[in-house]
Amino acid sequence: MYKDQKEQTYSLSNVFGSNVFDDTAMRERLPKLTYKALKQTIDEGIPLNPQVAEIVANAMKDWAIEKGATHYSHWFQPMTGITAEKHDSFISRTSDGKVIMEFSGKELIKGEPDASSFPSGGLRATFEARGYTAWDCTSPAFVKDSTLYIPTAFCSYNGEVLDKKTPLLRSMEALSKQALRILRIFGNTTAKKVITTVGAEQEYFLIDKDLYLKRKDLIFTGRTLFGAKPSKGQELGDHYFGAIKERISLFMKELDQELWKLGVLSKTKHNEVAPAQHEIAPIYTTANIATDQNHIIMDTLKKVALRHNLVCLLHEKPFAGLNGSGKHNNWSLCTDDGQNLLDPGKTPHENAQFLVFLCAVIKGVDEYANLLRLSAATPGNDHRLGISEAPPAIISIFLGEQLTDIMHQIENGNGGATSCKKGGKLKIGVSTIPNLPKDTTDRNRTSPFAFTGNKFEFRMVPSSASIAGANFMLNTIVAEMLCQIADRLEKAEDVTSEVQHILKEIVTNHKRIIFNGNNYSEEWIKEAERRGLPNIKSTVEAANALVEEKNVRLFEKHNILTRHELESRREILLEHYIKTINIEASTTIEIVNRQIIPAVIKYITIVADSVNAVIKTGLDADTYAQNEILKEVSSLLALLKKNVYDLENSLKEASELSVDTYGMAMFYKDNVYVKMSKVREVADKLETLVDEKMWPFPTYGELLFNI
Ligand code: ADP
Ligand code: MG
Numbered sequence: 001m002y003k004d005q006k007e008q009t010y011s012l013s014n015v016f017g018s019n020v021f022d023d024t025a026m027r028e029r030l031p032k033l034t035y036k037a038l039k040q041t042i043d044e045g046i047p048l049n050p051q052v053a054e055i056v057a058n059a060m061k062d063w064a065i066e067k068g069a070t071h072y073s074h075w076f077q078p079m080t081g082i083t084a085e086k087h088d089s090f091i092s093r094t095s096d097g098k099v100i101m102e103f104s105g106k107e108l109i110k111g112e113p114d115a116s117s118f119p120s121g122g123l124r125a126t127f128e129a130r131g132y133t134a135w136d137c138t139s140p141a142f143v144k145d146s147t148l149y150i151p152t153a154f155c156s157y158n159g160e161v162l163d164k165k166t167p168l169l170r171s172m173e174a175l176s177k178q179a180l181r182i183l184r185i186f187g188n189t190t191a192k193k194v195i196t197t198v199g200a201e202q203e204y205f206l207i208d209k210d211l212y213l214k215r216k217d218l219i220f221t222g223r224t225l226f227g228a229k230p231s232k233g234q235e236l237g238d239h240y241f242g243a244i245k246e247r248i249s250l251f252m253k254e255l256d257q258e259l260w261k262l263g264v265l266s267k268t269k270h271n272e273v274a275p276a277q278h279e280i281a282p283i284y285t286t287a288n289i290a291t292d293q294n295h296i297i298m299d300t301l302k303k304v305a306l307r308h309n310l311v312c313l314l315h316e317k318p319f320a321g322l323n324g325s326g327k328h329n330n331w332s333l334c335t336d337d338g339q340n341l342l343d344p345g346k347t348p349h350e351n352a353q354f355l356v357f358l359c360a361v362i363k364g365v366d367e368y369a370n371l372l373r374l375s376a377a378t379p380g381n382d383h384r385l386g387i388s389e390a391p392p393a394i395i396s397i398f399l400g401e402q403l404t405d406i407m408h409q410i411e412n413g414n415g416g417a418t419s420c421k422k423g424g425k426l427k428i429g430v431s432t433i434p435n436l437p438k439d440t441t442d443r444n445r446t447s448p449f450a451f452t453g454n455k456f457e458f459r460m461v462p463s464s465a466s467i468a469g470a471n472f473m474l475n476t477i478v479a480e481m482l483c484q485i486a487d488r489l490e491k492a493e494d495v496t497s498e499v500q501h502i503l504k505e506i507v508t509n510h511k512r513i514i515f516n517g518n519n520y521s522e523e524w525i526k527e528a529e530r531r532g533l534p535n536i537k538s539t540v541e542a543a544n545a546l547v548e549e550k551n552v553r554l555f556e557k558h559n560i561l562t563r564h565e566l567e568s569r570r571e572i573l574l575e576h577y578i579k580t581i582n583i584e585a586s587t588t589i590e591i592v593n594r595q596i597i598p599a600v601i602k603y604i605t606i607v608a609d610s611v612n613a614v615i616k617t618g619l620d621a622d623t624y625a626q627n628e629i630l631k632e633v634s635s636l637l638a639l640l641k642k643n644v645y646d647l648e649n650s651l652k653e654a655s656e657l658s659v660d661t662y663g664m665a666m667f668y669k670d671n672v673y674v675k676m677s678k679v680r681e682v683a684d685k686l687e688t689l690v691d692e693k694m695w696p697f698p699t700y701g702e703l704l705f706n707i
Contacts (some may be wrong), residue, residue, distance in 0.1 A: 012260065019067055020263035021060055021141045021148075029059040042138050043336070044192065045173070053105030060141060061090055061103035064148035071147040072103060074111035074133035076154040077164040078118040079572045081378075081466050083295050084154075086113045087147050109135050111152065115162070119575065121568030123160050130157035136165060139292045142262050151292050160565055164468035165291070167560050171475035172196050172287055174558040178482035179333060179341065179357075185489045186353045191335035196475055197455075199284030200294045200467050201268075203325035204301055205276050205313040206248060208706050211698040212311040216595075220587045221580075222315035222464070223380065226596075226680055228687040229321050230701035233275070240273045247707055248278065251308045255280070258300050264293045273389075274322040275704040284330060287471045294327070294467050310707075314464040316380035319700060324384040325463035329470050332455035333357065333478075343454040352499055355410070359506040360485060361456060362397060364477035365449060366513035368554070369395040370534055370545035371477060372449070375470040376460035377542040377573065379580040384462075386537070391448030391459050394528045394535045396515040398447035404516060411507045446519035476560050483558075539577050540665040546570040574665040581668040585651055585676050592644050595696035596683055600637050603690045604630065633689055640682040647675040 017024070026035055037052045064072070071087040078084050092102040115131025133152035141150045154163035161167060172195070179194035212218050217225035234240075244252065252269050259266040265283035272279050280301070282293060298314055305312040317324035333341040341357045365372060372395050376385070386392040399407065444450055448460045461470045485502055492498035512531040517524060528535060536542045545551055546566045555561045561569070611626045650672045657667060687695060698706075 015257065016260045017263040019143045019261045021063055022263060023140075025063055026056075026059075029063055030056065034059075038137065048109070048137065050105055050109075053109050055105075057103050057105045057108040060108065060148065061101065064141075064143050065090070065101060067143040069143045069146050069148045072107070073147050073149055074113065074135075074152040075149045076113075076133050076152045077291075077295070077466060077468065078115075078154055078162060079121070079164070079569070080119060081164070081464070083299070084113070084118070085147075085149070086111075108150065115154070115156075118154075118162060119572045120156070120160075120162055121571035121575070123156060123162065123564065123568040131155070131162060132157070136169065136288070138169070138286070139289050140263065144262065160568075161561060164466050164472075165288070168291060168468045168472040168475075169288060170560045171472040171479065171558070174479040174560065175333070175475040175482070178479045178486060181486035181490070182353070182356060182482050183335070185486065185495060186356075188335070191337055191339070193336040194341065195334050195336060196287040196471065197284050197332045197334050197340075198287040198290035198467065198471055199282060199330040199455075200290055200461070201279055201281040201328040201330070202294065202297055202301075203272055203277060203279045203327070203463050205274070205318050205325065206251065206278060206305060206310045206707065207276055207313065207703050209306065209309045209311050211703055211706060214697045215703075216591055216697075217587055218311075218313070218318070221584050222313060223318045223383075224320070224700070224703075225584060225588050225676075226591065226683050226687070226697075227320065227700040227703075228684040230699065230704065232701075232705075234273055234322055237273070239271050239275050239277070242271045244269075244271060245707060247308065247310075251304060251310060252278075252280075254307065255300060255304045258304055259297065262293075262296055262300070264296055264300075266297075272323070272325075274319065276707065277323065277325065281328075284332075287331075287475070291466060291468045291471065298464075316378065316462045316464060317383035319704070320383075322704075323389045324380075324387075326381075326384065326390055326459060327461040327463055327465075327467060329458040329461045329467050330452070330455050331458060331471065331474055340454050342451075342456070352496075355406075355503055356485060356499065357482075358403070358451075359503050360478055360481035362513060363506045363510050364474075364481040365395060365397055366510040367481075368473070368477040368551065369513070370536060370542070370548065371473045371551055372458070372470070373460070373534070373536050374542045374545040375473040376458075376462060377539040378462045378465050379539055379577050380464055381460070381462040382538050385460060391446060392519055392525065392535070393537050394519070394525070394533050395448055395460075395513070396519065396528065396533065397456075397513050398444045398450035398516055399514050400444075400451060400516065403451060404514060407507050407511065407514065410503050411511065413504070444516060444519075447515070448519065472560065476554060476558055479558055480554055538669055540574065540662070540669050543570045543573045543577075543662075543665075546573075571661055574661045577665050578661070578668050581673050581676075582651070582654075585647060585672050588676050588679055589644055589648060589651075591697075592640060592679060592683060596686065597637065597641065599694050599696045600633060600640075600686055600690055603694050604633055604637065606691075607633070629689070633686065636682055636686050636689070640679065640686065643675070643679045643682055647672070647679055650675045 073085040090101040111133040139151040176194040268281040301312040
């Protein structure tokens with residue numbers, strides 16, 4: 001037993017990161033000076049010299065070949081929201097007709113995929129095919145399925161940003177720059193960089209593959225477009241944190257092993273609220289690596305599921321009436337020497353600094369709430385936000401009792417320190433914060449943006465989307481707030497009293513964003529409206545935040561994205577919305593016309609035949625049940641057909657509209673989508689009446705409770 005355990009521990013530490021060209025591999029494989037130069041690029045952003053790149057490329061190739069790689073791929077994150085890859089082999093011809101394995105510094109640093117078919121939102125015409133990928137050495141390369149994956153940023157021939165990684169990297173730099181200014185004011189002369197740290201918890205569903213293949217809606221849209229409520233759902237709460245079934249447990253074990261090989265610090269796994277729903281959480285790392293690793297997690301979830309004859313659903317709302325899936329994006333700031341800037345700390349000095357960072361977040365979230373809302377906008381998430389299972393579409397901050405009390409003291413204090421249960425006094429008008437335990441008060445699962453002891457947890461993020469969007473928004477707005485504060489403090493004659501003024505001003509002007517109550521309640525919706533907080537209900541309306549003048553100025557000021565790039569992103573989001581609803585509507589029509597209607601007709605025929613058969617016996621038997629069924633099912637069938645016609649007409653109308661993309665997206669939301677829901681309503685009712693053996697695809701009960 002003891003020996004076994006020892007062997008297991010040993011192999012895990014051996015396996016972890018074994019397929020990653022990480023710091024250990026670099027140190028081992030690179031000449032000392034090359035390693036030092038590369039580290040300087042990674043840590044300090046100093047440009048990489050081509051000779052260094054040449055040596056790194058060669059070492060990386062030798063390492064990858066030892067791991068079984070034959071190809072390399074510049075791995076990038078276009079605006080589709082998923083990753084893209086094109087594989088090239090290392091093969092190269094020699095003058096004597098033989099082949100060798102080669103990989104140059106140039107190939108490592110820059111790639112040129114033909115990129116004409118990626119969404120650009122009008123940034124360029126389709127014939128302008130050139131796109132460049134550029135090596136991001138701050139996220140390590142890795143080997144997967146015989147290919148060396150090199151994380152890269154992606155831009156057009158003219159340098160316009162076409163991906164999700166570039167703005168994230170830029171926002172991390174902007175935030176670091178502004179945070180360092182604050183740290184210097186508070187006397188920190190040693191920190192060289194401030195790092196955004198992120199840990200993203202990922203929710204997902206697992207269903208049996210054989211059943212999945214019988215559902216066109218799942219195949220084409222990732223969610224069920226039909227399905228009556230099963231007799232049992234999640235009401236007993238017996239799945240949440242419940243014992244993990246063997247089939248799932250075997251899947252999770254293999255998932256962990258795959259992730260560990262790729263250097264993903266997979267840590268926590270458990271069952272979630274809805275039946276067939278689960279969660280995985282890695283240990284946090286830098287925002288950039290966390291984003292790349294979240295993509296690796298999503299890909300690996302899907303891949304490993306198939307090996308177990310399961311399908312992993314990452315859609316935000318695969319099943320109506322049950323909880324959907326999201327990501328909890330845990331976010332904080334950390335100096336390169338390991339100080340968490342959102343940790344209240346132990347000394348008054350650190351407390352003042354902490355309060356500045358905390359208030360910067362509060363002000364930023366309030367002033368740019370529509371950008372955060374936008375960062376969580378996908379058509380799938382529209383089904384989730386505000387349906388009493390996920391945070392509402394209203395952005396607010398949960399601070400917990402203790403910090404909220406401190407905010408009151410800041411607002412009401414007149415420069416003098418007030419009393420405090422613990423700790424000394426601080427000359428910024430508040431008592432010092434006692435060393436907060438990690439969980440300061442009870443948890444509040446209903447808040448979209450909760451302070452959790454030493455980090456913020458942004459809970460609106462959609463389960464299927466890249467977390468890059470949420471994090472580059474957060475970084476940028478907080479960078480701006482720190483910039484505004486630093487501008488004032490650097491000029492202040494008395495920094496302590498200026499800090500006091502700033503904090504008081506922020507709390508007074510932005511306390512409306514703080515809400516510790518139940519975000520799912522009706523009262524909060526009304527209260528938020530009274531407070532003037534935006535409640536942006538759909539992706540279509542949320543998209544406008546990208547072109548709001550104030551927001552454009554913000555992104556241009558910090559060199560994150562240009563006006564033109566922001567406009568293109570809005571266009572991409574709206575087009576994606578239209579296409580998604582269009583596919584859902586077409587699938588709805590196909591399933592009703594070709595599967596549901598034929599099945600219902602067969603059932604009606606059997607019932608009608610039964611009536612005739614009974615009458616033929618001449619026994620004067622009662623056909624009341626058959627008659628009732630015939631009447632009810634036939635009239636529902638007629639209504640179903642009528643509703644499908646309405647939906648078809650709505651799609652036709654959409655195709656003939658001459659409006660801009662926003663107008664079209666609005667039409668899809670208010671017209672096509674509404675008609676689609678009416679079709680579903682009738683079909684779901686029919687499902688509860690028709691012989692279950694005749695229903696053309698597996699029901700919710702089968703999909704959710706089959707494993
Ligand atoms: P819970 O949300 O259930 O309380 P934890 O607090 O353990 O769970 O952490 C949730 C996630 O937050 C994990 O991915 C964890 O690594 C991450 N996390 C913890 N500290 C930080 C931090 N300073 N910055 C970013 N993420 C963090
Ligand atoms: Mg959490």
